[in-house]
Amino acid sequence: MRLRHLPGVDTVLAWPEIAPLVMEYGHDTVVTAIRKVISAERDAIRAQPGYVTDQSYIAAQIVIAVAALNAPTLVPVINATGIIIHTNLGRAPLSDAATSAVAGVGQDYATLEYDSATGQRGSRSVHAAGLLRQLTGAESATVVNNNAAAVLLMLTALCRGREVIISRGQLVEIGGGFRVPDVMAQSGAQLVEVGTTNRTHLRDYEQAISADTAAIMVAHHSNFRIVGFTAEPSLAELAHLAHRHDILLLYDQGSGALLDSAEYGLEREPLVQSGIAAGCDIVAFSGDKLLGGPQAGILCGREALIETIKRHPLARAVRPDKLCLAALQATLESYARGRVVDEIPVWRMISISAEALAATVQTWCDELKANGVNAEPQAGSSVVGGGSLPGQSLPTTLVALPAYSAERLAALLRKRGIIGRIVADTVVLDPRTVLSTQIDPLLATVIDIIQNEFT
Numbered sequence: 001m002r003l004r005h006l007p008g009v010d011t012v013l014a015w016p017e018i019a020p021l022v023m024e025y026g027h028d029t030v031v032t033a034i035r036k037v038i039s040a041e042r043d044a045i046r047a048q049p050g051y052v053t054d055q056s057y058i059a060a061q062i063v064i065a066v067a068a069l070n071a072p073t074l075v076p077v078i079n080a081t082g083i084i085i086h087t088n089l090g091r092a093p094l095s096d097a098a099t100s101a102v103a104g105v106g107q108d109y110a111t112l113e114y115d116s117a118t119g120q121r122g123s124r125s126v127h128a129a130g131l132l133r134q135l136t137g138a139e140s141a142t143v144v145n146n147n148a149a150a151v152l153l154m155l156t157a158l159c160r161g162r163e164v165i166i167s168r169g170q171l172v173e174i175g176g177g178f179r180v181p182d183v184m185a186q187s188g189a190q191l192v193e194v195g196t197t198n199r200t201h202l203r204d205y206e207q208a209i210s211a212d213t214a215a216i217m218v219a220h221h222s223n224f225r226i227v228g229f230t231a232e233p234s235l236a237e238l239a240h241l242a243h244r245h246d247i248l249l250l251y252d253q254g255s256g257a258l259l260d261s262a263e264y265g266l267e268r269e270p271l272v273q274s275g276i277a278a279g280c281d282i283v284a285f286s287g288d289k290l291l292g293g294p295q296a297g298i299l300c301g302r303e304a305l306i307e308t309i310k311r312h313p314l315a316r317a318v319r320p321d322k323l324c325l326a327a328l329q330a331t332l333e334s335y336a337r338g339r340v341v342d343e344i345p346v347w348r349m350i351s352i353s354a355e356a357l358a359a360t361v362q363t364w365c366d367e368l369k370a371n372g373v374n375a376e377p378q379a380g381s382s383v384v385g386g387g388s389l390p391g392q393s394l395p396t397t398l399v400a401l402p403a404y405s406a407e408r409l410a411a412l413l414r415k416r417g418i419i420g421r422i423v424a425d426t427v428v429l430d431p432r433t434v435l436s437t438q439i440d441p442l443l444a445t446v447i448d449i450i451q452n453e454f455t
């Protein structure tokens with residue numbers, strides 16, 4: 001086919017290979033795909049003197065192009081990176097109970113803002129609030145979209161137009177564009193910096209308190225460590241100071257840890273309930289980091305303050321939907337029943353023993369080798385991720401695939417929904433973050449790729 005023989009859009013639409021696509025994908029999508037393919041063909045004919053094309057080739061290209069245009073971009077993947085709270089892969093995978101709860105209220109109508117007892121309008125902020133009170137020891141709680149929104153709302157509702165004191169060691173960037181000083185500016189609170197990067201003392205805070213001060217804020221520097229000559233007053237000392245001066249202590253705890261990470265060979269991540277017990281007036285944290293639930297921002301603390309926060313107009317703009325609340329409620333129920341390590345994937349992954357991982361990798365390698373794949377166990381480390389517990393790792397055993405070009409294999413795996421890591425020019429897969437239902441598809445896909453692409 002030469003340039004002048006290339007068909008027009010209407011001609012192609014009538015081809016027997018293409019006409020059925022219109023029913024399946026819609027007219028506009030098919031036309032977009034046709035234009036794309038014809039334009040690529042035109043370029044190819046111009047660029048390559050001997051280029052030959054025909055109707056069946058063009059039609060096949062259009063079928064591929066239509067499917068690509070319609071392919072969803074948000075799809076499940078297998079996380080074999082060993083990064084447990086992988087922000088780019090959606091942070092915490094949900095528990096079975098949370099997943100069922102989401103499916104249930106998603107398909108049906110739900111009592112989102114409805115009181116079944118009275119038949120009257122209810123409040124969406126009751127969901128999860130009871131469990132949050134019980135688990136954190138706070139008087140009251142409310143849920144918003146994410147923790148960035150929670151911190152913004154807290155500062156806007158409680159401190160707008162007044163001063164908020166914060167240590168220079170905590171003017172941090174959490175990642176994904178969350179910078180404590182920027183969020184403060186956005187809230188309309190006036191930032192008062194005290195202390196130095198590595199050391200801030202109680203007296204630094206005390207000297208900065210004025211008649212305009214609304215609060216002291218503490219931001220957990222989740223994602224980096226300051227080591228060496230450092231000092232920061234405790235939350236209890238700050239609470240005492242704040243309350244003596246009739247101002248608030250606000251704590252951006254971040255991770256939502258309710259369980260002690262120190263019991264699993266990690267350093268101690270500060271706990272939400274310790275913040276409440278230390279006297280913080282409000283503690284803010286994420287739902288999808290160490291809590292192991294859906295994306296959410298949670299504010300726990302004194303009832304009168306939570307009421308002020310809930311009534312602020314910004315609260316409406318950052319409110320959570322029924323899917324989030326259903327997943328959060330189900331996640332918190334696992335905590336209330338004392339079943340976190342069995343039921344919440346993030347904690348199950350943190351708590352798997354090195355021996356269990358080594359045994360898993362041995363069976364994986366045996367199966368891979370039996371199918372002609374060159375796979376070897378290799379010592380490595382997993383990390384918690386999500387900006388929590390920086391610099392700390394959990395010992396693991398990896399499946400190493402040393403015989404294959406790492407870049408090419410990693411790309412083929414990605415195309416099939418498996419995200420691994422490359423270490424020293426070798427693709428490695430960490431079983432710690434692979435869910436049990438994903439093991440068979442993972443091994444089958446690796447075998448398929450090696451057998452078909454590398455022989």
Ligand SMILES: *Cc1c(COP(=O)(O)O)cnc(C)c1O
Binds near residue numbers: 387
């Ligand atoms: C993660 C984090 C945030 C941002 O929370 P998102 O839920 O991602 O919006 C804010 N502050 C701290 C201390 C954090 O760790």
